[in-house]
Every structure is written in C-alpha cells, then in structure tokens.
Amino acid sequence: xxxxxxxxxxxxxxxxxxxxxxxxxxxxxxxxxxxxxxxxxxxxxxxxxxxxxxxxxxxxxxxxxxxxxxxxxxxxxxxxxxxxxxxxxxxxxxxxxxxxxxxxxxxxxxxxxxxxxxxxxxxxxxxxxxxxxxxxxxxxxxxxxxxxxxxxxxxxxxxxxxxxxxxxxxxxxxxxxxxxxxxxxxxxxxxxxxxxxxxxxxxxxxxxxxxxxxxxxxxxxxxxxxxxxxxxxxxxxxxxxxxxxxxxxxxxxxxxxxxxxxxxxxxxxxxxxxxxxxxxxxxxxxxxxxxxxxxxxxxxxxxxxxxxxxxxxxxxxxxxxxxxxxxxx
Numbered sequence: 001x002x003x004x005x006x007x008x009x010x011x012x013x014x015x016x017x018x019x020x021x022x023x024x025x026x027x028x029x030x031x032x033x034x035x036x037x038x039x040x041x042x043x044x045x046x047x048x049x050x051x052x053x054x055x056x057x058x059x060x061x062x063x064x065x066x067x068x069x070x071x072x073x074x075x076x077x078x079x080x081x082x083x084x085x086x087x088x089x090x091x092x093x094x095x096x097x098x099x100x101x102x103x104x105x106x107x108x109x110x111x112x113x114x115x116x117x118x119x120x121x122x123x124x125x126x127x128x129x130x131x132x133x134x135x136x137x138x139x140x141x142x143x144x145x146x147x148x149x150x151x152x153x154x155x156x157x158x159x160x161x162x163x164x165x166x167x168x169x170x171x172x173x174x175x176x177x178x179x180x181x182x183x184x185x186x187x188x189x190x191x192x193x194x195x196x197x198x199x200x201x202x203x204x205x206x207x208x209x210x211x212x213x214x215x216x217x218x219x220x221x222x223x224x225x226x227x228x229x230x231x232x233x234x235x236x237x238x239x240x241x242x243x244x245x246x247x248x249x250x251x252x253x254x255x256x257x258x259x260x261x262x263x264x265x266x267x268x269x270x271x272x273x274x275x276x277x278x279x280x281x282x283x284x285x286x287x288x289x290x291x292x293x294x295x296x297x298x299x300x301x302x303x304x305x306x307x308x309x310x311x312x313x314x315x316x317x318x319x320x321x322x323x324x325x326x327x328x329x
Contacts, residue, residue: 027055027063031247033089034078036070036195038219042277043091043146043239044068046270050241053262062255064089074194076175083139085246093148093239095174103134105312106321110182110305111298113236113325116150120271122328123238127321132240141243143263147274150233154217155209156202159293160230163187163300172198172210178312182234185304195220202226211235215274218281223290230293232301241266 031051035044044066051064072078075092082090097104106112113119122128123145132142153160153171160166167187173179175192183190191207201207202225209226211234217223241263248256286292313322 028061029063031062031064031088031243032072033064033066033091034070034072034082034087035066035068035091036075036078037068037091037216039068041068041215041219042270042273045273046146046266047089047091047241049269050262050266053265054258057258057262058255062259070196074196076194079140082242082244085244087244088247089143089241089243091146091239091241093174094237095176095179097135097240098176098178100138101131101134102315102318103131103321105178106318106325107131108176108178108235108237109312109322110234110308111302112322116147116236118328119236119238122325125328127324127328130321135240135242136245139245141245141248143241143243143260144267145238145240146267146270148237148239149213149215149274149278150231151211151213151235151237152229152231152233153209153211154222154226154229154290156205156226157208157228159228159291160232161293161296163304169209170207172201172207178308181308181311182305185308186301198222199225213278214281214285215277218285223285223288227290228293229285229290230296232296232298234301234305 031054033047033051035041035047037044047064047066051066054062054064072081072087075096078087078090079092079096081087094104094108098108107119107123113122123131128145132145135142153166155169155171157169158165163186169188170191171183171188172193173183173190175194180190180192191201193201193207198207198210199221202209202222209228210222212220212222217229223229243259248259251259309322313319
C-alpha cells in the first residue's frame with residue numbers, strides 16, 4: 001500500500017473517531033458504518049436500528065455511528081477501507097464483489113430471481129448463509145442481506161419498450177464485469193462509473209442513462225435528468241452488510257454473537273422501510289412527470305442473457321448454486 005494511501009486511510013480513521021466523539025454517544029465501542037445512500041434511506045435507517053439493538057443488548061457498551069451520503073467515499077473505496085479495518089461496518093451493493101467473491105456472481109445474475117419473495121427465500125436460507133461465509137476469506141464478515149429492489153433502465157433520450165430500443169445507448173453500471181456484459185448482451189454500451197458521478201454524466205450527455213430501483217432513482221435525483229423509466233426488472237440483487245474482520249476479531253465471542261444477531265434482526269425492519277419507500281418514491285416520480293413503461297415483454301430480455309450465464313457460470317460450484325436457486329419454491 002502506498003504512503004499516500006496509508007495517509008488517506010489514517011485521515012479517514014481520525015475523522016471518523018472525532019465524529020464519533022463529538023456525536024455525544026456514550027457507548028464504550030462506537031462502530032463506524034458507511035453507506036453511499038442519503039440519511040433516511042432504508043439501508044441507512046436499518047443500520048441505525050441495528051445500533052439501537054446493540055446499545056440495548058450490551059447496556060450501552062456498543063453502538064453504531066452511521067456515515068451516510070458517501071461521507072467516507074464511494075463503495076469501491078469503502079470496501080477497501082473496511083478490509084483494512086478503518087471502517088468497521090459497511091452497507092454495500094453486491095456488484096462490486098462480483099470480481100472478487102465468485103459466490104456473489106450467482107445472485108447478481110440477470111433474472112436469476114423470479115420475484116422479490118423468491119429472493120428473500122433464497123437469501124434467508126442455506127444459500128444465503130453460504131454466500132455470507134465466503135466473505136471471511138477476504139477480510140470481511142458477512143452479517144446480513146438487505147433489499148436492493150428491482151433494478152430497471154432509465155434514460156434521458158426515449159422510452160424503451162423493447163431490446164431493440166437499447167441498441168447503441170450508453171448506460172452506467174456498477175463496477176462489475178457481469179453488469180458490463182449484461183448491458184452489452186442487450187446491444188447497449190456499458191460505462192462503469194461511481195454512483196455519485198451519474199447525475200452529472202447524464203446531465204452532460206456523457207451517458208444516456210443508468211439502471212436502478214425506485215428509491216435510488218428518486219433519492220439520487222436521476223429522474224430529474226432521465227425521465228424515461230422502463231420496468232424490465234433485469235436485476236433483483238440483494239445488498240449486504242459486512243464488518244471488517246479486523247474489527248470483528250477484536251470482539252469477544254459473546255459480543256460477536258450479539259452483533260450478528262442484531263444485524264439479522266435489522267433485516268425485517270429494513271424490508272418494511274423498503275416497501276414503504278418504494279411506494280413513496282414511485283408516487284413522487286410519477287407525479288414529477290417521468291414516463292414509466294410498465295407493460296413490457298421481458299422474454300426477449302431474458303433470452304438475451306444466455307451468453308452472460310455461459311460466460312460467468314462456469315464452475316460446477318456455481319452451476320450447482322444456480323440450480324438450487326431455481327429449484328427454491
């Protein structure tokens with residue numbers, strides 16, 4: 001790691017410690033948690049709720065300070081900081097892990113889940129536990145999965161009603177080879193880009209649009225510059241709450257159990273907030289005049305994904321996981 005990198009991490013660590021100190025929290029151990037989303041977003045509020053559970057269950061010994069709105073950096077940077085132990089907890093999308101942890105590729109596949117309920121059944125069961133466990137080899141402890149909604153395409157140019165309408169268009173995607181290939185399989189051009197740069201990139205014509213769920217399309221303000229939203233629902237990718245293994249290893253086994261359970265118990269709360277936020281965001285976006293294409297034949301989109309599956313599901317391990325997910329009722 002470069003001297004500049006070390007210095008940057010040290011500065012962030014100091015800033016986080018100072019922020020915790022001035023927050024007035026009385027907890028003996030204040031865990032620093034990062035989220036790219038704004039204050040009030042369901043994932044942010046879910047981690048705050050986890051913090052309340054921790055304070056109650058440890059009688060104030062352990063708490064959580066949530067740094068929302070990418071205060072500690074965009075997801076790719078905060079993942080590295082969490083691995084180094086500068087950040088204790090991190091709520092991140094699974095996309096950036098696709099090139100690092102192969103198990104995350106399966107649940108990031110386009111149309112792997114038939115519905116949100118199907119996703120919940122898979123992630124709440126043995127397959128979800130298997131994926132969480134895979135993070136430890138990468139200096140992270142997988143604690144729980146949160147909802148990321150159904151991701152669909154939006155753009156500034158035209159309503160998209162078929163695969164042909166996507167041809168030649170430029171879309172931002174998360175920094176994942178799979179998502180680049182997904183957009184390419186639809187005949188469009190993928191541009192990996194940090195989330196915080198998307199608004200200006202659409203506004204200036206660097207890209208035509210992006211893809212995301214209702215709450216993110218709303219909270220990011222992207223609907224202001226990309227008013228055409230097509231509900232193709234190509235991805236239903238869960239998000240993950242991870243903890244730095246360095247921070248985890250400093251806890252006693254008893255406190256580790258409390259942290260893990262508090263994370264699990266924050267999931268139902270997050271899902272309630274998510275469902276409410278999806279409804280609220282949809283109403284706001286429609287009222288703002290965005291053109292929503294809801295009646296769309298997904299079959300051509302699904303068929304176009306065959307090369308993506310062939311490229312990314314290569315090992316017997318991943319093929320077995322795909323089969324188990326598809327067999328989950």
